[in-house]
Structure formats: C-alpha cells, structure tokens
Amino acid sequence: MEKDIKQIGDFLGTIEEFVPGDGTYTEGGRIYASIMGNAVVNRENHSVRIEGRMPVELKVGQTVFGDVLSVNKNVVTVIVKKIKGFKDEVDIRTGIYVSNIADEYVEKPESMFGIGDIVKAQVIKIQPGMIDISTRGDLGVVKAFCKRCRHPLEKLDEKNKMICPNCGFRDTRKVARDYGHVLEI
Numbered sequence: 001m002e003k004d005i006k007q008i009g010d011f012l013g014t015i016e017e018f019v020p021g022d023g024t025y026t027e028g029g030r031i032y033a034s035i036m037g038n039a040v041v042n043r044e045n046h047s048v049r050i051e052g053r054m055p056v057e058l059k060v061g062q063t064v065f066g067d068v069l070s071v072n073k074n075v076v077t078v079i080v081k082k083i084k085g086f087k088d089e090v091d092i093r094t095g096i097y098v099s100n101i102a103d104e105y106v107e108k109p110e111s112m113f114g115i116g117d118i119v120k121a122q123v124i125k126i127q128p129g130m131i132d133i134s135t136r137g138d139l140g141v142v143k144a145f146c147k148r149c150r151h152p153l154e155k156l157d158e159k160n161k162m163i164c165p166n167c168g169f170r171d172t173r174k175v176a177r178d179y180g181h182v183l184e185i
C-alpha cells in the first residue's frame with residue numbers, strides 16, 4: 001500500500017495498470033482523482049482509489065456556492081465552498097468561462113462579478129486540472145459587495161442592476177434569481 005495526496009483531476013494511472021476504485025473517474029483509458037485525498041494503490045489486486053479527505057465528491061450537475069477569487073478577461077475564478085445537499089465545507093478551485101456566465105453574450109466579465117462576491121453556480125464539466133461551472137439561466141451572484149465601500153449591494157428591478165444602500169454606488173452583476181439566498185458559507 002502506498003499513499004500520496006492528490007487533487008481533483010490529478011492523473012493516477014491507466015486502466016491497463018489499475019482497476020479504478022472509489023474517488024476516481026476515467027477518461028480515454030486514463031484514471032483521474034475525482035475527490036481530493038490520498039491515492040491508495042493496492043498492488044495485490046491492481047486497484048487505485050482515493051481515500052477522501054472530504055466526504056463529498058464533486059459531480060457534473062451539482063449546484064455549488066463559492067467566492068469569487070479573481071476576474072479576468074476570459075474566466076472568473078471561483079473557490080467553491082459548499083455543494084448543495086452536503087453539510088461539509090469544501091475548498092475547490094473552479095472557473096466560469098466568459099461564455100458560461102449568461103445566456104446572452106457578455107463582453108466584460110468584470111461587469112458581471114466582483115472579487116469576494118458569493119456565487120451560486122452549476123458544475124458543468126470536470127476534467128483534469130479544470131472544473132467548469134456555469135451561471136447561465138437563473139444562477140449568478142447571490143451576494144455582491146460594493147466595489148467602493150464593501151457594503152452588500154441591493155438588487156434593483158432592472159436586470160443585473162445593483163445599488164449600494166450605504167454609498168449610493170450603482171453597479172452591475174450577473175444576479176441570481178434568488179439573490180440574497182446564500183447557503184451558509
């Protein structure tokens with residue numbers, strides 16, 4: 001038995017080498033970690049599994065909540081902290097590609113998210129080294145903070161328009177339909 005800590009998407013071996021076990025997924029004959037934890041290789045039955053440090057496994061289709069870490073031209077980086085339906089906190093780096101922000105074309109991601117905002121999104125793709133989430137449809141920011149004074153913003157009636165009740169600053173976000181409903185993070 002050998003132990004080695006892996007991140008989600010880390011390559012573990014091929015299906016010729018191992019039988020994929022719990023906490024793994026395969027793609028094109030290659031085995032990857034689907035959860036964070038210790039890779040446990042059993043040389044006797046030629047299996048590899050991940051012994052989770054987190055009891056939660058991220059899957060496509062799950063609703064997740066996370067904090068915006070950075071906003072770039074093509075991608076918004078979100079650290080997922082909660083997966084809907086699971087009590088335990090997680091800490092998973094994910095990205096929203098500009099095309100996955102909204103149903104309509106978004107020119108500037110920075111006009112839709114602010115650093116530190118809390119986002120509700122859906123997991124749409126898990127592949128080695130990259131987890132894509134989406135805020136299309138009803139998803140988006142559930143709590144946003146004023147870029148001037150950090151006070152929480154309030155949603156206005158007009159689509160994606162927000163205002164700071166503290167300093168009056170007006171801004172825009174990709175606002176979730178249920179803005180204000182944050183799973184405890």
Ligand SMILES: [Zn+2]
Nearest residue numbers: 146149164167
């Ligand atoms: Zn403000």
